[in-house]
Amino acid sequence: MQLQLGETSTVVVSSPELAREFLQTHDLNFATKPFLPSAATLLYNGRDIAFGPYGDYWRQMRKICVVELLSPKRVRSFGPIRAQEVNELVRSISMVAAGGGHEEAINLSKSLFSITYRITCRTAFGEKAQNQEEAFLPVLQEIMKALGGLSLWDLFPSSNLVRLVSGTERKLKKLHLEADVILEQVIGDHVARRRTERVDGGGVDDHDKDLVDVLLNLSSKNHGLGFSITHLEIKAVILDMILGGSDTSAVTVEWTMSELMKHPRVMEKVQKEVKEMFDGKRMVDEADLDELHYLDMVIKESLRLHLTTKLSWGK
Numbered sequence: 116m117q118l119q120l121g122e123t124s125t126v127v128v129s130s131p132e133l134a135r136e137f138l139q140t141h142d143l144n145f146a147t148k149p150f151l152p153s154a155a156t157l158l159y160n161g162r163d164i165a166f167g168p169y170g171d172y173w174r175q176m177r178k179i180c181v182v183e184l185l186s187p188k189r190v191r192s193f194g195p196i197r198a199q200e201v202n203e204l205v206r207s208i209s210m211v212a213a214g215g216g217h218e219e220a221i222n223l224s225k226s227l228f229s230i231t232y233r234i235t236c237r238t239a240f241g242e243k244a245q246n247q248e249e250a251f252l253p254v255l256q257e258i259m260k261a262l263g264g265l266s267l268w269d270l271f272p273s274s275n276l277v278r279l280v281s282g283t284e285r286k287l288k289k290l291h292l293e294a295d296v297i298l299e300q301v302i303g304d305h306v307a308r309r310r311t312e313r314v315d316g317g318g319v320d321d322h323d324k325d326l327v328d329v330l331l332n333l334s335s336k337n338h339g340l341g342f343s344i345t346h347l348e349i350k351a352v353i354l355d356m357i358l359g360g361s362d363t364s365a366v367t368v369e370w371t372m373s374e375l376m377k378h379p380r381v382m383e384k385v386q387k388e389v390k391e392m393f394d395g396k397r398m399v400d401e402a403d404l405d406e407l408h409y410l411d412m413v414i415k416e417s418l419r420l421h422l423t424t425k426l427s428w429g430k
């Protein structure tokens with residue numbers, strides 16, 4: 116089905132056969148995402164990978180994400196951040212549950228959104244950027260809303276009239292500047308700290324550092340990439356990581372919980388599997404999650420049913 120949305124032609128594919136044609140056989144022809152002026156304004160004019168055009172730069176940056184930022188070793192190294200945040204969430208829910216007989220509702224959606232944003236921000240910025248993290252959260256919330264909403268400017272990207280009359284460009288430029296100032300500050304602090312620690316990047320074990328450190332290490336080396344990794348590229352990729360990893364994870368847990376509540380038989384089976392596996396343990400250890408095969412299937416089914424992002428920031 117083809118939909119003409121303003122100047123943008125959109126094709127909806129709804130059968131497995133056609134999806135294969137688009138996503139496998141002719142993948143390269145469809146790999147570039149449509150040009151959205153909103154995304155370009157907010158995400159450094161396509162220097163990011165979530166909305167940037169397909170090409171050599173995109174492929175190299177994506178490889179850096181896969182090999183350097185999201186490698187299993189790196190993801191494991193950030194385990195303590197996830198454990199600490201999840202423990203905190205469980206503790207706060209237990210406190211409400213033990214609240215002396217008062218029925219108090221827990222807004223799990225809200226908690227899930229704030230926990231995933233805190234985890235991605237701490238992973239990206241490290242432990243010494245608490246002030247910036249707090250200032251960043253409301254800005255991220257606005258950026259997510261702007262990227263998820265329907266904007267007239269995105270439907271008519273070539274129209275100067277729409278650009279000027281809608282006021283979207285002015286609003287988004289202001290938002291971008293707010294995010295940029297915080298990201299620049301975070302990078303500046305990292306650079307200053309590295310200087311005082313006399314960390315030069317080469318041969319340094321950055322294993323326990325954050326994503327900004329990893330990208331700064333890469334920027335100080337010549338990788339034969341054909342382009343430099345400057346502060347601009349670091350900011351674009353970090354923003355991608357935080358925006359790409361937070362809402363998606365929160366929404367996945369939220370949908371899974373809501374499906375489990377609607378299907379008590381499945382909920383019981385999941386609880387049984389978890390209880391048997393972690394019999395006697397106070398907290399679930401991430402390293403053992405691979406053994407929870409039924410839970411894995413439940414999450415996959417939930418993703419199949421609801422592969423969508425809800426952009427409500429846990430309301």
Ligand code: HEM
Pocket residue numbers: 164165177180355356357359360361363364367
């Ligand atoms: C349940 C969680 C997640 C879901 C459902 C999800 C879903 C998606 C989808 C549908 C895409 C678009 C792929 C395409 O256009 O071909 C995507 C891209 C992306 N995601 Fe995720 N994601 C999740 C978690 C994460 C996390 C945790 C991160 C980073 C920490 C992340 C970072 C990215 C990035 C950087 C891209 C752009 C790269 C590309 O297009 O290949 N995502 N994600």
